[in-house]
């Protein structure tokens with residue numbers, strides 16, 4: 001079935017088109033992909049998940065109700081969008097992580113984030129356009145109150161620390177607490193990300209990761225590590 005939503009902007013890059021799903025999230029579970037699903041239910045689901053998308057009309061014809069979502073390019077449509085907030089101490093690599101993910105670049109020169117910044121990354125999930133709005137916050141204490149104004153309404157909180165500096169891991173609990181304070185309990189997916197894995201190896205790395213996994217379990221977050229340098233970038 002053809003997606004009835006009008007994509008905004010240029011086509012989504014191939015690596016952002018998601019057609020395979022983890023167990024339980026099969027394409028068959030997506031209403032918009034079911035050929036014989038009742039049109040009115042499909043349109044209701046599309047509306048529900050987007051708020052305002054789909055200025056559709058329902059035509060009742062002789063052979064039963066048929067729903068047509070018409071693309072009206074003059075009417076701005078709201079994107080399906082999730083807000084991701086990245087927090088953590090200064091210099092741990094938040095900006096580098098986001099820039100590698102969104103632009104596939106890495107810069108060794110440190111330029112402190114002033115306040116906040118954000119990137120929009122577009123995906124296509126089961127034929128439906130979907131975007132992540134990724135907020136990069138400043139780690140410097142003096143910008144904390146500016147950055148924290150942007151924590152509200154997050155669906156995902158990524159708390160970062162530097163694997164080579166375990167003090168930054170100790171501080172993650174506070175960063176997470178601050179971000180959670182601005183959001184309804186139980187509404188955010190939580191991740192703890194250890195950065196700069198390329199700078200650490202052997203026992204030191206194992207020890208840092210054991211500690212991080214333990215803390216992630218306590219925070220009910222999922223632990224990941226990253227290295228965003230060179231061609232071996234890995235998140």
Ligand SMILES: Nc1nc2c(ncn2[C@@H]2O[C@H](COP(=O)(O)OP(=O)(O)OP(=O)(O)O)[C@@H](O)[C@H]2O)c(=O)[nH]1
Nearest residue numbers: 090091092093094095096108110113139196227228
């Ligand atoms: N070797 C290595 N260096 C990294 C990695 N990620 C970031 N860096 C370096 O670490 C420094 C700090 O990175 P940023 O991404 O600017 O740190 P930040 O957390 O955004 O800093 P603030 O904006 O001050 O909060 C930069 O010099 C980066 O080049 C990594 O995976 N490996």
